[in-house]
Amino acid sequence: MQAHAGVFRTQASMDEGVRKIAELRERVKNVGLKDHSKVFNTARIEALEVENLIEAAQATIVSAAARPESRGAHAHDDHPHRDDENWLKHTLWFTEGNRLDYKPVNMKPLTVESVPPKARTF
Secondary structure, three states: OHHHHOOEEOHHHHHHHHHHHHHHHHHHOOOOOOOOOOOOOHHHHHHHHHHHHHHHHHHHHHHHHOOOOOEOOEEEOOOOOOOHHHHOEEEEEEOOOOEEEEEEOOOOOOOOOOOOOOOOOO
16 A cells, blocks of 8 residues: 555556555455454454455545545645545445445535635645
């Protein structure tokens, strides 16, 4: 993940990361346990953690690769500016079908004044 979806990234590196994570996900399907006990079974816990980590990694890199802009900690070297017109929305990744969907950002909070979005300048 650090090599392909670190803070500074390019589309090519993210696309390669998407392929590698998909390959790893296939390998994780073959993880098996010899010890099926439920007490102090660290191998079982690690096997469960691997599945969760792969899922989180795939959601992260697929979502990042689909977003051609820079926003916050997502510094896309190929697209250095943020694009509020097209990308001011939440990205939703679904395991089933490895698909993305989006939902709008609520710009009208219920209890406080809204702060308009602006580019970070450091």
